[in-house]
Amino acid sequence: MEKQETQPKEWSQKSWEILSKVRQNSPLIQCITNFVSMDLAANTLLAAGSSPAMLHSIDEIPDFTPQIAALYINVGTLTASSFPAMKSAAEIAVKNGKPWVFDPVAAGCSGFRLRACLDLLLLKPTVVRGNGSEIIALSRASFGDTKGADSVHESMDALEAAKSLALRTGAVVAVTGAVDIVTDGQQVIGARNGVQMLQKITATGCSVTALIAAFVAADPSHAFEATVAALSVFGIAGELGMQDAKGPASLRVNLIDSLYGIDQESIIQHAKISSLS
Numbered sequence: 034m035e036k037q038e039t040q041p042k043e044w045s046q047k048s049w050e051i052l053s054k055v056r057q058n059s060p061l062i063q064c065i066t067n068f069v070s071m072d073l074a075a076n077t078l079l080a081a082g083s084s085p086a087m088l089h090s091i092d093e094i095p096d097f098t099p100q101i102a103a104l105y106i107n108v109g110t111l112t113a114s115s116f117p118a119m120k121s122a123a124e125i126a127v128k129n130g131k132p133w134v135f136d137p138v139a140a141g142c143s144g145f146r147l148r149a150c151l152d153l154l155l156l157k158p159t160v161v162r163g164n165g166s167e168i169i170a171l172s173r174a175s176f177g178d179t180k181g182a183d184s185v186h187e188s189m190d191a192l193e194a195a196k197s198l199a200l201r202t203g204a205v206v207a208v209t210g211a212v213d214i215v216t217d218g219q220q221v222i223g224a225r226n227g228v229q230m231l232q233k234i235t236a237t238g239c240s241v242t243a244l245i246a247a248f249v250a251a252d253p254s255h256a257f258e259a260t261v262a263a264l265s266v267f268g269i270a271g272e273l274g275m276q277d278a279k280g281p282a283s284l285r286v287n288l289i290d291s292l293y294g295i296d297q298e299s300i301i302q303h304a305k306i307s308s309l310s
C-alpha cells in the first residue's frame with residue numbers, strides 16, 4: 034500500500050502534537066556535542082521541555098546510554114581522543130533500540146573528519162541533519178568544497194545529495210538553510226520557517242539537531258514527521274524571537290524564550306511546511 038502523505042494543514046497540527054509530547058514526556062537526551070554548542074543546545078532542549086545530559090566520557094556510556102530516550106552526536110570539535118566515545122555511544126544506543134541523531138559539523142573540512150563521519154554513518158543514525166555543504170560532502174564522500182562550520186551551498190543545492198545519502202544510509206536526512214529540507218530518499222518536505230539572522234548565532238544548527246533528537250524521542254516511530262516538526266517549530270521560535278531582537282545576541286535570548294512559550298495557535302498560524310517531491 035502506498036504511504037499516505039501528510040497534507041500541509043496537517044503538518045502544523047502534527048508539529049504541535051509532537052512538541053506537546055516532548056513537554057509531557059520530557060525525554061532524556063544524551064548529547065555528545067562540541068564545546069561551542071553545549072550551552073545553546075542544552076538550553077534549547079530545556080526550553081522545549083526535554084531533559085539534556087551532556088555526558089561524553091567513554092567510561093560512563095555503558096551505564097548511562099541504555100537509560101536515555103535518544104542520543105545526539107555532533108562532531109564539531111572532534112579529536113582522535115573524543116571519537117571512540119561517539120562510536121561507543123552510537124553502538125550502545127542502536128543495541129538498546131534507542132534512536133540517535135547525527136550532526137556532521139564541517140564534514141567536508143578534512144580527510145580525518147570526513148572519515149570519522151562516514152564511520153559514524155555505518156552505525157545507522159536515525160536522522161542526519163547538516164547544512165548544504167556538509168550533506169554534499171557526506172553524499173560524495175569528498176572534502177574541500179566548504180568553509181569550516183559554515184555552508185557555501187544553499188540547502189536546495191544539496192537536495193539530490195540528501196536523497197542519495199538517505200537511500201544509502203536508511204537515515205532521514207535534513208538539510209537546513211532558507212528552506213529546511215527533509216527526505217527519506219523518496220518523499221521530500223520543505224519547511225520555510227526561520228530567519229536569516231539565525232546564521233549569525235553560532236550553534237543554532239547544532240541546537241536544532243538536538244531538538245530533532247528530542248522530537249524523535251517523543252515519537253520514535255515517526256522520525257520523519259518528528260524531524261519536520263522540530264525544524265519548523267525552531268524556525269517559528271526564531272521568527273517570533275526576531276520581532277523585537279536588536280541583533281544576534283538578543284535573538285539568541287528571544288529564541289529560547291519563544292521556544293519555551295510557543296503555543297498551538299502560533300504553530301498553526303506560522304508553520305510553512307509543504308511537499309517538494
Ligand SMILES: Nc1ncnc2c1ncn2[C@@H]1O[C@H](COP(=O)(O)OP(=O)(O)OP(=O)(O)O)[C@@H](O)[C@H]1O
Nearest residue numbers: 164209210211227228229231232235236237238239
Ligand atoms: N537563509 C535563511 N533563512 C531563514 N532561516 C535560516 C537561513 N539559513 C539558516 N536558517 C536557519 O538557521 C538554523 C541553523 O541552520 P544552518 O544551516 O545555519 O546550520 P549550521 O550551518 O549547521 O549552523 P551551526 O553549525 O552554526 O550550528 C536553522 O534553523 C535554519 O533553518
Ligand SMILES: Cc1ncsc1CCO
Nearest residue numbers: 067069109110138182236
Ligand atoms: C564554530 C564551530 N566550530 C566548530 S563547531 C562550531 C559550532 C557551529 O557548528
Ligand SMILES: [Mg+2]
Nearest residue numbers: 138164238239
Ligand atoms: Mg552545523
